Amino acid sequence: MMPAAPPRDRAALALAALLVLLAVASFATLDLQWSAFFAPEAAASTAEFLAGFAPPELAPAFLLRTLQATLETLAMSALGTLIAAGCGLALALPGAGRFGRLARVPTRIVLNVLRSIPELVWAALLLVAAGLGPLAGTLALAAHTSGVLGRLFADALENAPPQPEQALRTNGAGALAAFFYATLPLTLPQMLSYTLYRWENNIRAAAVLGVVGAGGLGQMLKYHLSLFQMPSAATAILATLLLVALVDALSFAVRRWLTR
Amino acid sequence: MSLLELRAVRKTYGGRTVLGGISHAFAAGEFAAIMGESGVGKSTLLNLIAGLDAPDSGAILFDGQDLGTLDDRAATLLRRRRMGFIFQAFHILPHLTLEQNVALPLLLNGLPLDAAAPMLEAVGLGGRGADFPRQLSGGEMQRVAIARALVHRPALVLADEPTGNLDPETAEHILTLLRSELRRNHACAVMVTHSHAAAEKADKTFVLGASGLQTG
Numbered sequence: 001m002m003p004a005a006p007p008r009d010r011a012a013l014a015l016a017a018l019l020v021l022l023a024v025a026s027f028a029t030l031d032l033q034w035s036a037f038f039a040p041e042a043a044a045s046t047a048e049f050l051a052g053f054a055p056p057e058l059a060p061a062f063l064l065r066t067l068q069a070t071l072e073t074l075a076m077s078a079l080g081t082l083i084a085a086g087c088g089l090a091l092a093l094p095g096a097g098r099f100g101r102l103a104r105v106p107t108r109i110v111l112n113v114l115r116s117i118p119e120l121v122w123a124a125l126l127l128v129a130a131g132l133g134p135l136a137g138t139l140a141l142a143a144h145t146s147g148v149l150g151r152l153f154a155d156a157l158e159n160a161p162p163q164p165e166q167a168l169r170t171n172g173a174g175a176l177a178a179f180f181y182a183t184l185p186l187t188l189p190q191m192l193s194y195t196l197y198r199w200e201n202n203i204r205a206a207a208v209l210g211v212v213g214a215g216g217l218g219q220m221l222k223y224h225l226s227l228f229q230m231p232s233a234a235t236a237i238l239a240t241l242l243l244v245a246l247v248d249a250l251s252f253a254v255r256r257w258l259t260r
Numbered sequence: 261m262s263l264l265e266l267r268a269v270r271k272t273y274g275g276r277t278v279l280g281g282i283s284h285a286f287a288a289g290e291f292a293a294i295m296g297e298s299g300v301g302k303s304t305l306l307n308l309i310a311g312l313d314a315p316d317s318g319a320i321l322f323d324g325q326d327l328g329t330l331d332d333r334a335a336t337l338l339r340r341r342r343m344g345f346i347f348q349a350f351h352i353l354p355h356l357t358l359e360q361n362v363a364l365p366l367l368l369n370g371l372p373l374d375a376a377a378p379m380l381e382a383v384g385l386g387g388r389g390a391d392f393p394r395q396l397s398g399g400e401m402q403r404v405a406i407a408r409a410l411v412h413r414p415a416l417v418l419a420d421e422p423t424g425n426l427d428p429e430t431a432e433h434i435l436t437l438l439r440s441e442l443r444r445n446h447a448c449a450v451m452v453t454h455s456h457a458a459a460e461k462a463d464k465t466f467v468l469g470a471s472g473l474q475t476g
Contacts, residue, residue, distance in 0.1 A: 163349065163351055164351055164353055167351035168353075170310065171343075171364070171365060171408075172336050172338070172339035172341070172343070172368060173340070173364075181353065181356075181364065182353060185355040186355065
């Protein structure tokens with residue numbers, strides 16, 4: 001005989017119904033002009049707008065400028081991630097309670113603050129201090145990513161099995177030697193994997209940061225869009241897509257190799 | 261003179277007396293097994309002998325030196341230079357090769373690393389120095405652990421249930437190997453075990469109980 005079906009959770013059903021009701025109410029309060037959105041004129045103007053992007057600008061001089069901007073975006077993301085990995089590891093050690101509980105709590109708060117502020121807000125703040133250009137973008141990426149990687153690294157250190165390090169300490173290894181020979185190598189593949197994943201994210205973020213004047217492909221894109229130079233904007237968008245795809249593939253391959 | 265001497269060693273945890281005034285002397289080169297029921301304080305005794313914990317009263321003398329007079333750094337140095345450890349769960353570092361694992365005590369002591377390969381050969385793993393622990397069976401891992409515990413020629417080896425994770429046949433091989441390597445290195449060993457078969461391999465067997473350390 002089949003076992004009896006589990007009783008339905010009335011509270012979960014009521015919550016789901018409430019969420020549906022809230023979603024419907026949200027749409028009802030907005031002035032969404034669905035008829036204008038689906039009107040033939042809207043479709044035609046959208047098609048006209050999109051057609052303006054073709055063909056992309058392929059003049060050699062412009063392609064060279066695009067390549068320079070691409071490299072600038074790549075450098076911003078790579079350097080920002082590298083700085084973040086260093087700062088993240090430095091903050092992860094006290095964040096994982098390696099210097100006592102007194103240091104753990106404030107470090108965790110610092111990490112929370114760093115990652116709670118989005119890259120765009122960091123960039124807006126740092127543009128004032130570092131001026132327009134890739135330096136502000138790099139520092140913005142580094143600040144936000146330090147918070148993210150610091151938290152992930154601290155969790156990895158806390159979750160690492162303690163026995164190998166304890167065994168080395170028992171064998172007479174100093175605290176530093178035990179950490180470097182046991183816990184760090186055990187967590188390093190995971191930390192590198194996190195860093196590469198964040199680098200993928202930072203490539204995309206670096207392109208967006210350019211829009212607020214932090215250099216690279218984003219700045220180029222914003223410039224040409226504001227002048228309605230759609231073919232040039234299309235080239236910048238294609239370059240961004242290509243860069244993201246390349247870094248994604250590279251990062252995926254390295255992460256697969258690290259966790260094989 | 262004895263290598264290791266326990267003088268009325270007493271240890272309590274949360275008001276419960278775990279070790280109630282234990283006295284005994286272990287000679288250099290002696291292989292002693294300590295048996296006893298779970299919770300009787302066998303591992304606590306090993307921790308006290310290793311200087312990882314301090315007795316509430318009494319003294320532990322290693323080569324005439326009272327461990328209670330050593331600070332944390334001095335106790336760490338003593339363990340590094342004069343003691344070797346074998347654990348039930350092996351605790352071989354997975355990211356290092358077998359030779360690198362065995363060489364760790366040499367590295368920590370600033371000794372030449374070329375003693376690692378002959379030591380691996382002595383425990384029957386010659387030519388496998390470049391292998392990684394994931395390629396080994398439990399018995400082979402414990403061979404590596406024995407090599408690591410003895411490679412720096414310690415005066416005292418402390419073994420906590422060294423055959424606890426092994427089948428009887430492998431355990432027999434490992435203990436025979438441990439005994440011969442202890443002899444070859446003229447090292448004293450204190451082994452904590454639940455196994456009568458393991459204890460029979462030792463020179464002397466003791467039973468730890470409420471009345472202290474009794475000859476088994």
